[in-house]
Amino acid sequence: MYCEDGKVFVEKEDQCMSCKNFKKGVECPLLQALGLGMVSLDGVMYVTNCGFYLENKRHLKLVDHDEEIKDEKNI
Numbered sequence: 020m021y022c023e024d025g026k027v028f029v030e031k032e033d034q035c036m037s038c039k040n041f042k043k044g045v046e047c048p049l050l051q052a053l054g055l056g057m058v059s060l061d062g063v064m065y066v067t068n069c070g071f072y073l074e075n076k077r078h079l080k081l082v083d084h085d086e087e088i089k090d091e092k093n094i
Protein backbone atom coordinates (compact mmCIF):
# COMPACT_ATOMS: atom_id res chain seq x y z
CA MET A 20 0.00 0.00 0.00
CA TYR A 21 1.25 3.46 -0.82
CA CYS A 22 -0.06 6.96 -1.43
CA GLU A 23 0.58 9.05 -4.49
CA ASP A 24 -1.00 12.36 -5.47
CA GLY A 25 -3.55 12.04 -2.68
CA LYS A 26 -4.69 8.59 -3.81
CA VAL A 27 -4.24 5.32 -1.95
CA PHE A 28 -2.95 2.35 -3.94
CA VAL A 29 -3.32 -1.19 -2.64
CA GLU A 30 -0.97 -3.86 -3.96
CA LYS A 31 -1.36 -7.62 -4.35
CA GLU A 32 0.91 -8.19 -1.32
CA ASP A 33 -1.58 -6.41 0.94
CA GLN A 34 -4.05 -8.42 3.01
CA CYS A 35 -6.65 -5.94 1.74
CA MET A 36 -6.97 -7.83 -1.56
CA SER A 37 -9.09 -10.50 0.13
CA CYS A 38 -10.78 -8.18 2.64
CA LYS A 39 -14.51 -7.54 2.59
CA ASN A 40 -13.94 -3.94 3.70
CA PHE A 41 -11.76 -3.28 0.67
CA LYS A 42 -14.24 -4.87 -1.73
CA LYS A 43 -16.97 -2.59 -0.40
CA GLY A 44 -14.67 0.39 -0.86
CA VAL A 45 -15.63 2.71 1.93
CA GLU A 46 -15.84 0.48 4.98
CA CYS A 47 -12.15 0.32 5.78
CA PRO A 48 -11.13 2.65 8.62
CA LEU A 49 -7.51 2.81 7.44
CA LEU A 50 -8.34 3.62 3.83
CA GLN A 51 -10.88 6.21 4.98
CA ALA A 52 -8.31 7.87 7.26
CA LEU A 53 -5.69 7.90 4.49
CA GLY A 54 -8.18 9.15 1.93
CA LEU A 55 -9.32 11.99 4.20
CA GLY A 56 -5.74 12.94 5.04
CA MET A 57 -6.21 12.19 8.75
CA VAL A 58 -3.14 9.96 8.64
CA SER A 59 -0.25 9.99 6.20
CA LEU A 60 1.84 7.19 4.78
CA ASP A 61 5.45 7.68 3.71
CA GLY A 62 6.82 5.02 1.41
CA VAL A 63 5.34 1.56 1.02
CA MET A 64 3.63 -0.44 3.75
CA TYR A 65 2.30 -3.97 3.34
CA VAL A 66 -0.83 -4.75 5.34
CA THR A 67 -0.37 -8.26 6.76
CA ASN A 68 -2.19 -8.53 10.09
CA CYS A 69 -4.94 -5.93 10.16
CA GLY A 70 -7.28 -5.90 13.13
CA PHE A 71 -10.17 -4.75 10.93
CA TYR A 72 -9.72 -7.54 8.37
CA LEU A 73 -12.88 -9.39 7.33
CA GLU A 74 -12.41 -12.25 4.90
CA ASN A 75 -14.30 -11.75 1.66
CA LYS A 76 -15.88 -15.12 1.02
CA ARG A 77 -16.77 -15.97 -2.54
CA HIS A 78 -20.19 -17.44 -3.09
CA LEU A 79 -19.55 -18.74 -6.57
CA LYS A 80 -18.29 -22.27 -6.99
CA LEU A 81 -17.04 -24.26 -9.93
CA VAL A 82 -19.54 -26.72 -11.26
CA ASP A 83 -18.43 -30.12 -12.48
CA HIS A 84 -20.14 -30.20 -15.88
CA ASP A 85 -19.85 -34.01 -16.22
CA GLU A 86 -21.54 -34.52 -12.83
CA GLU A 87 -24.40 -32.22 -13.85
CA ILE A 88 -24.99 -34.22 -17.03
CA LYS A 89 -25.01 -37.48 -15.03
CA ASP A 90 -27.52 -35.96 -12.58
CA GLU A 91 -29.78 -34.83 -15.44
CA LYS A 92 -29.68 -38.28 -17.01
CA ASN A 93 -29.95 -40.04 -13.62
CA ILE A 94 -26.82 -42.06 -14.37
Ligand code: SF4
Binds near residue numbers: 038040050066070071
Ligand atom coordinates in the same frame (compact mmCIF):
# COMPACT_ATOMS: atom_id res chain seq x y z
S1 SF4 B 1 -9.71 -3.37 6.98
FE1 SF4 B 1 -7.48 -3.76 6.98
S2 SF4 B 1 -7.21 -5.47 5.58
FE2 SF4 B 1 -9.24 -4.61 5.22
S3 SF4 B 1 -9.00 -3.15 3.57
FE3 SF4 B 1 -8.78 -2.05 5.47
S4 SF4 B 1 -6.58 -2.02 5.90
FE4 SF4 B 1 -6.97 -3.59 4.39
